[in-house]
Amino acid sequence: MKTILVPVDFSPSSNNALRYAIHLSDLTHCRLIVYHAAFFPRFPAILPEKEYQKLLRKDERRKLEKLQKMVVLYCDKINKNIPEDRIKYIVENRSMVVQDIVDAAKTHKADLIVMGTHIAKGIRKVLLGSITVETIFNTSVPVLAIPPRFKFRKINTLLYASDFKQLHSELKIVLPIAKALDTEIKVLYLDYAIDKDLEIEKMFKKVVGRITFNKLYLVQKKVWIGESIPDFLRKFSVGNKDAVCIMFPEEKSWLDKLFMASKTEDLAYDLKIPLIAIRKELVT
Secondary structure (H helix, E strand, O other), X not given: OXXXXXXXXXXXXXXXXXXXHHHXXXXXXXXXXXXXXXXXXXXXXXXXXXXXXXXXXXXXXXXXXXXXXXXXXHHHXXXXXXXXXXXXXXXXXXXXXXXXXXXXXHHOOOOEEEXXXXXXXXHHHHHHHHHHHHHXXXXXXXXXXXXXXXXXXXXXXXXXXXXXXOHHHHHHHHHHHHHHHOOEEEEEEEEOOOOOOOOHHHHHHHHHOOOOOOOEEEEEEEOOXXXXXXXXXXXXXXXXXXXXXXXXXXXXXXXHHHHOOOHHHHHHHOOOOOEEEOOHHHOO
């Protein structure tokens, strides 16, 4: 892991994600790309091109300075000193938020995108959650989603939830992250007593024998059929603030429940610790 991209729109959730990304960059010595994209409307429509470009440049300079001041302020508050040559600030005049983030991650060869999830209510909460989910399903880069107001702490555990269908291939993606963070990996298998012929421990030992990593553990949990992955992750996250979850989702439904829960579902589905999501179809 060499480069972290953090999109910032100056909302409380993205500002919190920026603070987390600064910690992460300091811990891993990764390059940090602080990225802001917003559409600067041409209004009134009759504004001459020269005047429009002048206003556009002024707006970009203002936002660039704001980003730089935020990083300096956050570094001072958490007593971190990231070398200037390891931080790059980018401000672009663009209008497609998700695609802008995806393109920026590709252009700057990001290994991880750090994003905040909702902290607002109503439609803004839904939009913020939607942007995170849509980014996950449109990028080939792992996305680390930070819950509202979550403060960085040393990561001791990566809880990697697996269905064991592509265990070895998925672990090849998880391992570099674990090594960069210097943390253990707990491979979680939720046993619904459906695949009775699936020899989990035997499969796990076989995969471990092909991997050079000595902090890899199996955690099997028997659960009832009505308990979903979001349910279990929520309960796990309550008492494990030093952990980060890793998932390889095939569909958006359970991510929607984590990031865009309705008011009545907030207590049931909101995740309390960071989550790294990597699209299932990217695994080979």
